[in-house]
Amino acid sequence: MSRIAFYGSSLLSSYWNGAATYYRGIIQALTAHGHRVTFYEPDVYDRQANRDIDPPEWCEVVVYDGTPEALKRVAAEAAKADVVVKASGVGFEDDMLLREVMSHAAPHTLRIFWDVDAPATLAAMQADPDDALRTMLPDLDLVLTYGGGQPVIDAYRALGARECVPVYNALDPSTHHPVPPDPRFACDLAFLGNRLPDREARVDEFFFGPARALSGHTFLLGGSGWEQDKVPGNVRCLGHVRTADHNAFNVTPRMVLNIARDSMAATGFSPATRVFEAAGAGACLMTDYWEGIELFLKPGEEVLVARDGQDVTEALRDMPPGRDAAIGERARARILAEHTYQHRARQLDALLRARVRSSEATA
Incomplete structure (x- = not known):
């Protein structure tokens, strides 16, 4: 000891x-x-x-x-x-x-x-x-x-x-796990991350770009520093989301998005905490591409991988019914087996x- x-x-x-x-x-x-x-x-x-x-x-x-x-x-x-x-x-x-x-x-x-x-x-x-x-x-x-x-x-x-x-x-399975959906977090795509200088351009590419392209879809943005009047009209800003609400935030939307900071994406092999927390809740997770993702989740089966905003837009528009839930289930099983x-x-x-x-x- x-x-x-x-x-x-x-x-x-x-x-x-x-x-x-x-x-x-x-x-x-x-x-x-x-x-x-x-x-x-x-x-x-x-x-x-x-x-x-x-x-x-x-x-x-x-x-x-x-x-x-x-x-x-x-x-x-x-x-x-x-x-x-x-x-x-x-x-x-x-x-x-x-x-x-x-x-x-x-x-x-x-x-x-x-x-x-x-x-x-x-x-x-x-x-x-x-x-x-x-x-x-x-x-x-x-x-x-x-x-x-x-x-x-x-x-x-x-x-x-x-x-x-x-x-x-x-993943800590005792704190991040499936819960019933919460209407407060209902949307097509949600992203949780504080506003930081070395993330803003990637958020614009992978989150705000698809929001502008899909005006009929709803988007949810959690994290500190974002201003409601500076985002597309179909994006709702929540501000700081307490960890007690993370499970509902992850499980309620059709998909949740991970966006790496510039330096993390360039280095690779740097999965954010939210990757494991979202998978642990059984969410259908989409992440921007970074080297090494396959060490943690299998692209196309356990996680969706987007190389640009167009990939995000197409995934939201073309996702077949039921595939999002299947991806979430497989991701949760993989994380519980190997990455707690x-x-x-x-x-x-x-x-x-x-x-x-x-x-x-x-x-």
Whole structure:
């Protein structure tokens, strides 16, 4: 059993925090293997005012003020842990947090950087030889990522990482599963994603373009940052969708759409959390193309793959009755068989136990 100090954006809130359900799924499944996790998250970006869950029984959560003084206090807690994890994109003084946490880790402690946005992190390091993470990489024991495949592994090693291992997104069947349809989310195509600069052009291509082409169809847009008066008239904006509503959001529409951010699509092997959550609910999922999709779902049978907006338009217009439900059923069966957080936790548990033993022996 390991004591794990995990410093991330937020476990309690998915508000402007797409990694929340990934953290929850991984950590809860990992504690089933006997690990004890304390999650440290800063009180920033109104996340605590928009919590999806209360602190769970399977993880201790420490919320600290968004100040340098509070950051240093919680970073000092790393000295008590067997494993210390600093995640990317915490959102408050990330470089300072990385330095403070790793400097307080005991000599035997396994020191991990966990990257939930590897393409962006790698781009920043490649552009700046003095980047804080880049200078510290050779001293860290392990880099974990939630996607990226061999290209990301190779890029991290080229920058000095000792080892890089992808731990992909997955499904938590206890939280994401089929539910009765909800009239609030009735539409032909739904997309859930916050408005981000490196996603907007792809949303226009894969979502707004088909909406403009199919004026008789209805579209639903969930996520923060979108403005109703800036979208086609047959698109309804919902704003932030709490995780408690994700199942109904996924299962009610005829189809749900996944649109990768530019960097994720270019890198490939980076399935978003919503891919597994939608499949777990039995949704008919359509995704924009990215390399590696067949490792998770079979195109044409378990997922629809669109290379441009015209593919989305044609799928919506020409889908035979009943095919959408069959795709959703096959996708759910595949994800349950191969891609739950229990599968990921077994992989991670074996990795952590081996590395902790090695660190203790070296110390």
